[in-house]
């Protein structure tokens with residue numbers, strides 16, 4: 010058969026680029042090169058700058074793929090000699106450099122034909138053909154091999170990049186699992202009142218634990234809906250999968266599609282890379298749609314489609330991507346009323362409402378208040394770095410039990426934290442029950458009585474938020490902050506402030 014340089018180039022290139030798994034690609038290349046050269050071993054070595062060494066990443070011997078094990082530390086002199094080579098060469102055992110390598114690599118009794126691999130002039134590694142016995146390669150064969158050094162270099166670089174991506178994706182997955190485990194036991198694992206005030210709720214969670222049905226959590230603000238959502242996910246078969254939370258009220262309208270469904274590269278200005286949305290990220294696990302009542306009508310339509318078809322389409326994309334997810338939604342709003350007022354789609358409401366769980370307000374399970382208070386004293390002391398949690402004064406728990414708790418468990422949690430911060434030693438009396446939030450509420454009630462309704466809902470919300478911000482001196486986060494007073498999350502409050510055009514700032518609101 011007459012040797013054709015172009016055919017050789019094409020066939021060798023096709024083979025080395027046939028797989029991202031470098032073992033498979035090298036084996037395929039071996040099967041072809043073997044027809045033209047004597048080869049007992051074929052291997053790919055990389056110059057690993059991190060290790061300051063040559064590392065073998067693929068190795069064929071006698072036509073069999075071996076696990077590459079070799080790492081050879083490279084003295085500076087040898088490194089300079091090797092990286093200075095530009096074209097394929099036959100290793101001369103008499104060369105002092107080759108001899109310097111002999112203690113590291115066995116070069117005795119073999120012939121090596123070495124192809125330096127470079128990308129943009131930068132050395133990245135070598136392809137080595139080895140045959141038993143001396144003088145097995147001829148000078149013209151080095152010339153033939155020079156045509157394939159470039160495709161082999163590209164294939165090697167791609168394989169390395171692929172290896173790095175796999176490594177990082179494994180690391181991320183691992184990080185994600187680790188963080189999930191780290192984050193959730195702190196809060197959420199412990200549900201106080203599971204055997205008393207929340208017994209029915211816990212019983213229901215056990216019923217749905219093994220299923221993948223949609224769950225709708227209803228209940229006033231601060232009753233523990235998010236905690237229950239955690240419990241449902243972590244007691245389900247999906248517990249090792251992702252648990253992705255979405256606060257529907259906190260994502261600006263213009264971003265909601267790309268946040269939930271992702272986008273393709275170039276879908277809009279600024280979409281410089283492809284992005285997976287939260288639904289895709291939740292694949293194999295659970296998505297928690299918190300404050301689902303805040304979704305705009307446009308987003309409601311998109312959500313309905315996901316629930317019906319169990320597939321999503323990225324913004325700017327054309328293909329449907331199937332998603333295996335369990336949906337848990339939560340709201341403190343009365344969705345039924347919202348449906349009646351045409352503010353929530355009825356079809357979506359039916360889809361979400363297949364398994365509603367009502368989390369009762371704290372005033373209907375007052376028996377849990379003492380245990381919750383003790384739990385928060387312990388938890389918050391730990392968080393605040395108080396070594397020995399103070400005792401609760403006699404009579405304090407009775408007082409707490411008589412209170413109505415409009416902000417529910419979150420209000421009790423915040424009150425306990427405030428009490429610990431103010432605490433100057435001795436026992437906890439919980440005499441700060443007339444908190445800033447009650448003062449604001451009461452003054453608001455007075456004003457409500459005195460004024461006739463003349464505002465839109467948004468204007469009223471804006472004026473109320475401004476008033477609370479004034480009372481908290483512009484503080485949003487933390488104990489005594491506006492978010493706490495309003496019983497919503499700081500992220501939600503910020504989103505509302507942005508939407509309603511309310512200015513930030515500590516002085517004037």
Ligand SMILES: Nc1ncnc2c1ncn2[C@@H]1O[C@H](COP(=O)(O)OP(=O)(O)OP(=O)(O)O)[C@@H](O)[C@H]1O
Pocket residue numbers: 196197199200201202207228229230231232233234235236237340341418419422496497498
């Ligand atoms: N039964 C409980 N045991 C221990 N902690 C609880 C319990 N219920 C609620 N909490 C705590 O109270 C706080 C408020 O709970 P959560 O955020 O789950 O309420 P929510 O119903 O989602 O409120 P919102 O409607 O405002 O979002 C959280 O810090 C939560 O950990």
Ligand SMILES: [Mg+2]
Pocket residue numbers: 234235299339
């Ligand atoms: Mg919540």
